[in-house]
Amino acid sequence: MSTLDTTYRQQVALYYAEHHGWIRAWLYRKLGNACDSADLAHEVFLRLLLRPHRFDSDSHAQAYLRSMSRNVCVDFWRRRQVEQAWLEVLAGRPEAVAPSEEHRALVLEALQQVHAMLARLPEKVAEAFLLAQLEGLGYKAIGERLGVSERTVTKYMAQAMYQCLLLEAELDEALV
Template identity: 40%
Template sequence: MSRETSTQAGFNQLYQEHHEWLVRWIARRTSGWDNAQDLAQDTFLRLLNRPVMPEQLSSPRAWLAKIAGNLAVDQARRQILEKNYLATLANVPEAEQPSPEEQWEMLGLLEQIDQLLNGLRPIEKTAFLMARLDGLSYREVAEQLNVSLSSVEKYIAKAMLRCYTATYGEQD
């Protein structure tokens, strides 16, 4: 049996043995059965798109639960981001409202920025966004966040390093 056929058979077996359990597991932790089915499907798609699938998983349910949990967190973050974006748009005069296509593009861009800054502490992310998006000076950011100017400089430097690394990769 070829490696590809073996991997496909392993995936099929994993799907058959654990799909129903995974849907129930997700449904208990998220909003609704339909959403659970979608997240379970996304979990298995993520596995299917892996270059190599581990042959012998010691605890496949833990592995699946971890992937599904991460996808659920990503989904919740996207929903919060979208909700906040739509709330901001509600304050924009109707004549200045972006088209639906522009709104969709902007939401995608906001998701990319959120992913890029994922892993920073909330205060670091907030300081960076206040300086870069709101155009506040470092001193103004420090005053609003009630932290020292040197802290703001460190927060923004860390966020800038993350952006640089994401764009250009690790530098020696």
């Protein structure tokens, strides 16, 4: 470990000591759950360790940590939405064909990654992709629905498919 790494870790430890309490309290007000708030407060500092950032002042650090706290909160709510949708699908299935807990966890993780990938796409690109995949619409019908040309839909689909390939490569790499 280099001196820079050690110095940065010490700085993060200082930020943790100074800011963890108010971050946890802020998250608790947003979530209403002490356990989730504590987990997410730790996630803020884990992200700070994983993606080092230098601050000009304590107020700069506090603003950055506040922004990170909002981001982890939004990510949490998104994960919960995906999880809830998956549980609703499972509830509609007979118990005899219910997947194992391991299979449920794998599917939920994949769904969350696909959801995150779609959220990163421009809105019309994601909408075009979903119309094709979920409703089975052709490019012409998608173009009419979105008010764009068929050629534009082709570009949108190329963007979405490229992101799908990147996600697939990430998932394949994670399994190795």
